[in-house]
Amino acid sequence: MSSRELTVDAVVIGGGPAGSSAAHLLALWGHSVTLLWRPAPRPAVAESLPPSSFKLLDRIGVREVIEGAAFPRSTGNSVKWDDGETPRVELFPDKSCGLQVRRDLLDRLLLREAARAGATIRRAGVRDVIPEEGGDMSRVGFGTAGGSSIVRARWVLDCSGRARLSSRHDRPAPNATPRTLALICTWERTAWPITDASHTLVESYDEGWAWSVPLSRRRRQIAVMLDPPRGRSRESLGQRYHAELAKTNWLRDVSAGARTVSGPWARDASAYIARSIGEQRLLRVGDAASFVDPLSSYGIKKALASAWLAAVVTHTCLTSPALTEAALGHYSACERRMYVALQRRFAEMSRAPAHAYGTEFWEHRAAFASAAPSAELSREPVVAALRELKARPSHRFRLAAPVRQVERPLVRGNRLVLEPHLAAPALDEEIRYVRNVDVVRLVALAPQYDEVPSLFEAYNRATPPASRVPLTDFLGVLSTLVGARVLDLA
Structure with missing residues (x-):
């Protein structure tokens, strides 16, 4: 048994898209x-x-x-939802294409690129993460075929997914959403009876929902998403899977005549969020921070977004330690905001099946839409403000008395900096950009102009060409500021 120590700027735990992407960026940044x-x-x-x-x-x-x-290209999704008779085709905008990826192959590519960027990749199992007294370093214990080792790190990024290896004894925060079990099987047939074989297929049924993603022209995975069994079930995994697939209409017919290649196997697909996302010397990234229902198709995208921001935050903390507290707060707030938004989106999508089927599965999931907090401003004052802006040829704008500017973190390049944001009683959080409109610049210009077209032209003149916005977005943001009483109309 050997015992060796080295010291690095960052240890990344986990070799999925979040871990390899964060390691890649930090290595690129020196x-x-x-x-x-x-x-x-x-x-x-x-x-x-x-x-x-x-x-x-x-x-x-x-x-x-x-x-x-x-990887197979995809032009969109085909969806049969809320007991509809025929699937609807949802093409990606502007004739763009996505990719259908096999996770192990994607992980291998991203790990290789992280190594090329300069990250050291070790095939090892993490035993523990222990902060050193004084708070400047953490000790990460791991084991390889050659024995046990310790690496000391200024920052640890836990990208270990549901395992959450940095917090084995810390349960996720209490969650209002029901638990979900995924049963997955790989199928094969020469030609699949669907309009576009590149599409992700999605179908709801009374006790759950199902999806199918192609692995190749001949092979597809088909999964059913359902409530976990209550108590011990006498059914085998295979019996449960095929019983659930039989409850569908479309995907049951799609799989008829195909043969199973592997599976079924089970995965926990329950949503959760960690109690602590960012703390001194430690960030939880991707699924280690939170997991959202896979109906959003945001799994890998969410992991990439989380990894990019985690790398920016870590780089900021390493190069500008005075910003550490602000950077950690920013990271945690962004992760929680994304989690709530995606969960609310799934809950809203659950309303139609809840109405169509009236089952406990869907009613419980739709209930999250009313239970989840919302940071969005009520629609009514914004619509009223837009009507008033359009009804009058001229306006006199003034900054409302309770509005103030506060310094908050903002990403510039590959680091966070403190810049002015607007705070107002009607806003749940400080804002700087809404629909790519710089609201600090807009409220500074607004009192100087009596007509909206002149204000719009002045804003875009003062904005770099790449950041200029269309009139529709500008009007929407201006209406929001008036509706939230950030700007008053005299």
């Missing part, structure tokens, strides 16, 4: 990074990468590699 990972013991799952994820792949520097891999 930091010493060790990534510790162990291959997942479960079978590989097919997942979707929507076209909107390519911007994140660009930021991380791996888009060309991922697009150049032999």
